[in-house]
Amino acid sequence: MAAKDELGRAGEDRAVAYLEASGYRIIDRNWRCPQGEVDIVAVRGATLAVVEVKTRRSLAFGHPLEAIDARKAQRLWRLAAAWIAVHPEQARGKRLRLDAIAIVGAEPATAALEHVEDAL
Template identity: 70%
Template sequence: MAEKDELGRAGEARAALHLTDSGYRVLVRNWRCAQGELDIIAARGGHLAVVEVKTRRSMAFGHPFEAVDRRKRRRLWKLAQAWIAENPEAARGLVVRIDVIGIIGADPATGTLEHLEDIA
């Protein structure tokens, strides 16, 4: 399990760097509440992006985006609302959206990265 956690942390670090390089301001990483966890919350322009990061070593278990099904999207929306309730000033005037970053490769630092914006 530790290896999987390490892979996930490395993927989230790569995703945060990608977002920063793309002009986003990362507001928080690994935000937790009683209902669950959000990987990254970032802002750019008039948007607040709640970013789910999925990292895979290969496509053996499918594309990372396949793991973000309707149920997972609903959960992300609920968690986003909980974060906004705790941080209303940070979200004021921003349009909230759900993004997914998928990383595929043996090393998340050099694997293929795809970023889907506004999936839900």
């Protein structure tokens, strides 16, 4: 696995641990369809959160959330709708929300984590 992929996977693992500690139940990870991939799908109460995780070792190339531009946000909405179409029973009665988690630091397990709810 490439170093970039390992960093991303470690960041997603950290995001999952954070979400679980915050009362979310993780119901899917790295779900793929022809349009792309959803990093994390989580539920807390009546909210279904589709979560995009961005991990960086430093801010040298900008904040991780800057990578989520308008085009990427539209794509994430389409992916969320595709996930719901395949999993309607898990989405029934839930409010859909797109969140973003940014992780910045040399070691993802201890790096700074920022969770932005309703980010997109």
